[in-house]
Every structure is written in structure tokens, then in C-alpha cells.
Amino acid sequence: KAEIVLLGVKPQMVLPVLRGLGVALTDKLVVSFAAGIRIAQMEVVTPARIMRVLTNTPSAIGRAASAFASGPRATDQDREKIRRMFGAIGLVVEVDDEQIDAVTALAGSGPAFVYAMIEALARGGEKMGLNKQVSLQLAAQTALGATEMMITSGKSPEELIKMVVTPGGTTAAGLRVMEERSVAAAVADAVEAATKRGQEMARENL
Structure with a gap:
């Protein structure tokens, strides 16, 4: 029944988990926190709308620096939900999927x-x-x-x-x-x- 599925598994498990969930993810928004797994890779194995989010450990005290990237299936409403969700724990910005690696290095590390x-x-x-x-x-x-x-x-x-x-x-x-x-x-x-x-x-x- 969930509208948003947060995927917090290790990178090597992302694609197998998405394959395993199959059509259960139809009409769902999947938000992946995994480094190194591109949106295009995930969209091949799932019907879900895909977004990626990178946040960091200061999220524990409401001082996160977060960034999100959205796939072509994601809607403006999806993006607004993620902005509100991660804006509640700090700064949130939108970037392109290929920029997530740089965000991981700058904000994550x-x-x-x-x-x-x-x-x-x-x-x-x-x-x-x-x-x-x-x-x-x-x-x-x-x-x-x-x-x-x-x-x-x-x-x-x-x-x-x-x-x-x-x-x-x-x-x-x-x-x-x-x-x-x-x-x-x-x-x-x-x-x-x-x-x-x-x-x-x-x-x-x-």
C-alpha cells in the first residue's frame, strides 16, 4: 500500500531486490540510497518510478546536506515530496543522476x-x-x-x-x-x- 519505497540496501543488492519485487512496484516511487547504481540501470528491471537520494550523517541532528536525482518516469509531485521529506532534515538540492557521484564525494564523504x-x-x-x-x-x-x-x-x-x-x-x-x-x-x-x-x-x- 505504500506510495514510496525507500531502498537502503548495499549497491550489489539493488538490482536483485528490484527484480524480486517485480510488478509489486508498479505505480510506486522507489527512492534508492545506493551509491554507484544509476537510475537507467534500475529502470531496466522495475516498472517503478525511480529517484536517487544522497544524504549524510549530520541528518541525525537535522543538519543534512542532501541531493536527489529523478528518472524520466518521476513526476513533479514525486520531486516535491522528496524535497519536503529531506528538507525536514536539512538542505536539499536537485542534481542530474550523473552528478550523484560528485555529491557522494562532497556531501557524503x-x-x-x-x-x-x-x-x-x-x-x-x-x-x-x-x-x-x-x-x-x-x-x-x-x-x-x-x-x-x-x-x-x-x-x-x-x-x-x-x-x-x-x-x-x-x-x-x-x-x-x-x-x-x-x-x-x-x-x-x-x-x-x-x-x-x-x-x-x-x-x-x-
Whole structure:
């Protein structure tokens, strides 16, 4: 009787599960959370309308970054339902199916990348003599405050950086080291690597 079926199985199980459900999915909207399984692949084995959704672990506290893609059978009403459903737990955007791999890397894997940056900030504080717990608390709150300031102000990261930096000051010295060590490039490369892995998974499941 359900109008929407949420499919949360491992990628290699998606197509077998859809085949097994067969005509029971006629006139149903199936929402898949699996990485690497394209909408076109799913539509071959089921009569259902198909959408894909990627969300992330901050959904547990209502701060998700989610994206959805819809297949040709999906309706405007389907899209609106998904917007409302995932909008209730945070930000939700619409993308093309082929962009889900990039979303998986940026938003899905992104929390781990952010945690790694927070941990690195905290280690820097420890190195300079701060207590481990205090250093971690300050690093986490700094990341939270900076993120909320960017979202609420509408300013770009570049504009906000300029608001913090004083020529010849402490922030400028730290940013210079980050540039020398190519920190920004490394983070961008991490997103690229995660995206490519998602694309590999899609090919493996053809």
C-alpha cells in the first residue's frame, strides 16, 4: 500500500531486490540510497518510478546536506515530496543522476574530510601547548562558527577570509603555510578521488 519505497540496501543488492519485487512496484516511487547504481540501470528491471537520494550523517541532528536525482518516469509531485521529506532534515538540492557521484564525494564523504581538518587544527593547538580536550573543543566550535557565519552572511569564503586576515599578521602566516603545503589542492583532490571511486563502482555494477 505504500506510495514510496525507500531502498537502503548495499549497491550489489539493488538490482536483485528490484527484480524480486517485480510488478509489486508498479505505480510506486522507489527512492534508492545506493551509491554507484544509476537510475537507467534500475529502470531496466522495475516498472517503478525511480529517484536517487544522497544524504549524510549530520541528518541525525537535522543538519543534512542532501541531493536527489529523478528518472524520466518521476513526476513533479514525486520531486516535491522528496524535497519536503529531506528538507525536514536539512538542505536539499536537485542534481542530474550523473552528478550523484560528485555529491557522494562532497556531501557524503565530506563530513569525514571536515572531521580530519578539525582534528588537524586541534593537533596544531596541542603542539603549541593547549590541553587536548580544550584544543578539540576550540577547533570544533571554530569550524561550527565559521560555517554558520558563511551560511547566514551570504558572503563567499574568499570575502570571509579577507575579514580575518591582517597583512603580516598571524592568520596570514598560517595561510601562507597552508598554501605552501597545498592544503586546498589536497582537499579538492580528496573529493576527486572519492568521486572517481563512485564512478568505478557504477561500472562494476553494470
